Amino acid sequence: MKGSKTFDVIVVGAGPGGAAAAKRCADRGLRTLLIEKKKLPRDKVCSGMIMGKWAGGIIEEEFGPIPAAVLTDPPQLTGHRFYVGAAPAQTLPWPTALSWRKDLDHWLVQGALRCGVVLRDGVRVAALAGGPGDLQITLQQAGPPETLRTRYLIGADGATSMVRRSIFPELKVRYSGPIRECYRGALQLDRNSFHWFFPKGLPRPRFNVNHKGDVFLIEGSGLRELRREIAAVLSPYGFDPDRQPLWKDGCTIALLHEPLLSGAFQPARNNVLLIGDAAGLILPITFEGIGSALRSGLLAAEAIARHFADARQAGTSYLESLGPLLEVIGELCQVQAQLQQGPADAARMAQALKKAYERTLTLQEE
Ligand SMILES: Cc1cc2nc3c(=O)[nH]c(=O)nc-3n(C[C@H](O)[C@H](O)[C@H](O)COP(=O)(O)OP(=O)(O)OC[C@H]3O[C@@H](n4cnc5c(N)ncnc54)[C@H](O)[C@@H]3O)c2cc1C
Structure with a gap:
C-alpha cells in the first residue's frame, strides 16, 4: 500500500x-x-x-x-472490603495497583x-x-x-x-450509566483498601469508595437511586451527604x-x-x-x-x-445470576460476594 x-x-x-x-x-x-x-x-x-x-x-x-x-497515592491497594447490610465487612487481601x-x-x-x-x-x-x-x-x-x-x-x-x-x-445494545463523584478529603475508611457496598443485599445495585491522593471517590451504576442508602451507609465514616463534590462525571457500559x-x-x-x-x-x-x-x-x-x-x-x-x-x-x-437470586441473609451474602470477587480475580490469573 x-x-x-x-x-x-x-x-x-x-x-x-x-x-x-x-x-x-x-x-x-x-x-x-x-x-x-x-x-x-x-x-x-x-x-x-x-x-x-x-x-x-x-x-x-x-x-x-x-x-x-x-x-x-496509595500506589498499591492491599485488598478489597465487602459491606452487605449490617453484616460484618469481609476482607479480601489482594495487592492491586491503583492509577x-x-x-x-x-x-x-x-x-x-x-x-x-x-x-x-x-x-x-x-x-x-x-x-x-x-x-x-x-x-x-x-x-x-x-x-x-x-x-x-x-x-x-x-x-x-x-x-x-x-x-x-x-x-440492539443495552447500556448502563455509572456515575463518579470526587470529594476533597478522606473518609474514616482504610485508604489502602477498595470498599464495595451492597446496600440492597444483592450484587447490584452497588457503589464503591476509594481514596486517591487528597480526594475520595464514590462510583456506581446506581448512585441516583441509592442516594439515601449512600448517605446512611457512609455517614458513620464521616461523609456529609449535603456536601457538593469537587466534580462529578459519568460514562457508559x-x-x-x-x-x-x-x-x-x-x-x-x-x-x-x-x-x-x-x-x-x-x-x-x-x-x-x-x-x-x-x-x-x-x-x-x-x-x-x-x-x-x-x-x-x-x-x-x-x-x-x-x-x-x-x-x-x-x-x-x-x-x-446465582448471587442475584439470594441468599437473603446479609452475612452469607457478604461471604458469597467476597468469594465471587476472589474467583473473578483468580480466574483472571489463568
Ligand atoms: C465506574 C467504572 C469503574 C471501572 N473500574 C475499573 C477498574 O478499576 N479496573 C478495570 O480493569 N476496569 C475498570 N472499569 C472498566 C474499564 O474502564 C474499561 O473496561 C476499559 O477502559 C476498556 O478499555 P478500552 O480500551 O476498550 O476502551 P476505553 O478505555 O473506553 O477507550 C476508548 C477510547 O476510544 C476513544 N473514542 C471513542 N470514539 C472514538 C471515535 N469515534 N474516534 C476516535 N476515538 C474514539 C475514546 O475517547 C477513548 O479514549 C471500570 C468501568 C467503570 C464504568
Missing part, C-alpha cells in the same frame, strides 16, 4: 485496548495509525485498578514495569509510539466505508474532513463504539454479554475487529475491563499479523482466539 494516508492497520481509540493492539501491530512490522478523538492525556471514568495478573502481567510483559509516577486512567493510558500510548505507531489525537473517526482489504475512514477535525485508507481496522473505541455501530447497525455468549454478536466482520469495551468484553461482577481490553487487543493484532493477506481469515481467527475469554465471561455471568 502506498501513500502517506494509507495504513496497514488503523486503530480507533487510545484506551488500554487500542494502545496494546497498535503496539503489537507495529511490533509485527505493520504500518499502524492510532486515532483518538480526545486530546491526550485524557481521563476516563474508571477506578483505575490493575486487577490481578490478568492485566498486570500483560502490562509488564508488553510495556515494562509501571513507573511510580503513573500510580496514585488515574489519564496517567495509565497516556503511558501505555507512549509505549506504543516508541514502537513506531503513528498517533492522531483530537480527531474523531466519523464514518467508515469500503470492504475487505480496502476501508476508507472519514476523520472529523478542525478544518475540512479527511479520508484515510487502511487494510484493517481495529475498533477500540469503547462502550458506545461508532465502529461497532457502523458494522453492526442491527445490533455496553451490556453485551448475552449476545456475545449466544453468538448473536460476534465482534469482528471481515477486516474490522472489535476489542475491549467496543466488543462488550468487560468482565461480569467486578467490571474489570483493562485486562480484557489489553488481551483482546493483542489477540486482534496477532490475528491480523498472521493473516495479513486475507481479511476474512483474520476476523475468523480473532473470533476463535476469543474463546477462552468468552468462557471466563460465561462462567462469571452464571455466578452473578
